[in-house]
Amino acid sequence: xxxxxxxxxxxxxxxxxxxxxxxxxxxxxxxxxxxxxxxxxxxxxxxxxxxxxxxxxxxxxxxxxxxxxxxxxxxxxxxxxxxxxxxxxxxxxxxxxxxxxxxxxxxxxxxxxxxxxxxxxxxxxxxxxxxxxxxxxxxxxxxxxxxxxxxxxxxxxxxxxxxxxxxxxxxxxxxxxxxxxxxxxxxxxxxxxxxxxxxxxxxxxxxxxxxxxxxxxxxxxxxxxxxxxxxxxxxxxxxxxxxxxxxxxxxxxxxxxxxxxxxxxxxxxxxxxxxxxxxxxxxxxxxxxxxxxxxxxxxxxxxxxxxxxxxxxxxxxxxxxxxxxxxxxxxxxxxxxxxxxxxxxxxxxxxxxxxxxxxxxxxxxxxxxxxxxxxxxxxxxxxxxxxxxxxxxxx
Numbered sequence: 001x002x003x004x005x006x007x008x009x010x011x012x013x014x015x016x017x018x019x020x021x022x023x024x025x026x027x028x029x030x031x032x033x034x035x036x037x038x039x040x041x042x043x044x045x046x047x048x049x050x051x052x053x054x055x056x057x058x059x060x061x062x063x064x065x066x067x068x069x070x071x072x073x074x075x076x077x078x079x080x081x082x083x084x085x086x087x088x089x090x091x092x093x094x095x096x097x098x099x100x101x102x103x104x105x106x107x108x109x110x111x112x113x114x115x116x117x118x119x120x121x122x123x124x125x126x127x128x129x130x131x132x133x134x135x136x137x138x139x140x141x142x143x144x145x146x147x148x149x150x151x152x153x154x155x156x157x158x159x160x161x162x163x164x165x166x167x168x169x170x171x172x173x174x175x176x177x178x179x180x181x182x183x184x185x186x187x188x189x190x191x192x193x194x195x196x197x198x199x200x201x202x203x204x205x206x207x208x209x210x211x212x213x214x215x216x217x218x219x220x221x222x223x224x225x226x227x228x229x230x231x232x233x234x235x236x237x238x239x240x241x242x243x244x245x246x247x248x249x250x251x252x253x254x255x256x257x258x259x260x261x262x263x264x265x266x267x268x269x270x271x272x273x274x275x276x277x278x279x280x281x282x283x284x285x286x287x288x289x290x291x292x293x294x295x296x297x298x299x300x301x302x303x304x305x306x307x308x309x310x311x312x313x314x315x316x317x318x319x320x321x322x323x324x325x326x327x328x329x330x331x332x333x334x335x336x337x338x339x340x341x342x343x344x345x346x347x348x349x350x351x352x353x354x355x356x357x358x359x360x361x362x363x364x365x366x367x368x369x370x371x372x373x374x375x376x377x378x379x380x381x382x383x384x385x386x387x388x389x390x391x392x393x394x395x
Contacts, residue, residue: 007058028089109178137169139202171201195247208247258299262288348377
């Protein structure tokens, strides 16, 4: 039958054009025709109307209870209703397909073309659908013109009516990770692992990498021959500075690497307090801190520690002061002081934090002396705090 063949051609056409499954189109047509039958002249609006389309022949069977409804009875209004319902169902099907496809891509990097700015947000054409790059997810020093290529991370996919809203980000650390995976094949092959990454978008990123194969230089592989790999990544990020450092399971070594490009002389780590003190030469101090504190701030985030920076001269002055304070204590002389240093007690603060039993383990210290040392150390600390308060008042 010509009409039946027309139905099959319509289903095939929508299937190919909209990339919606044939079954989905058939169900949409049945729903549309059901609505049309209820709107036919003299028809009822109850739920007894059932429409079935034969998937092989295209024959339409419409039933109102036990009575068959001739398709010729459908008037103009019914036909218009069928068209509206069909369009609605197809749009919903398209939306669901796109949503299912992009929902799996949350966290992935995608490439699109800039279309326009809309209320501060950037509309990006991703092919089948548009993405939105909100103002807060844009890098502050970037500007785009219509037609420009852009890469971003999908952060969220949600439905809004018949549309799929895809939220994008250029500030996510995953964007840098995605670019490294794109430019450095060894990462995709899992020869090199990205262990940690922290970022101040548009300014600076620190990325810690580790080579599974000891023969592969992880930093060299990320930089590339003559710096071609890292140059491509930096260009994609419009000049954002990237520090590639070697990850280490030894915390002290990791801290030293994280402070790159400054040279670190030593590290004092307090694991209980989650703090580290980094010792540098005087000429390395500004480099260690970085512009507006960027270097030390990112290093602290990378290692998950509070990092203080001190120069050799400051450390020497501090140790001299600590020694002078300890030599004020009862029975404390250079020899006993050296024994305290050997046991990791470098200042009156360390003495106050120690138990009597700990102090008694030091040769030459009994319980009475230990109690005196703790009491005297508390007095020295109190006097020092009072002196600081007086200096602050005078200033």
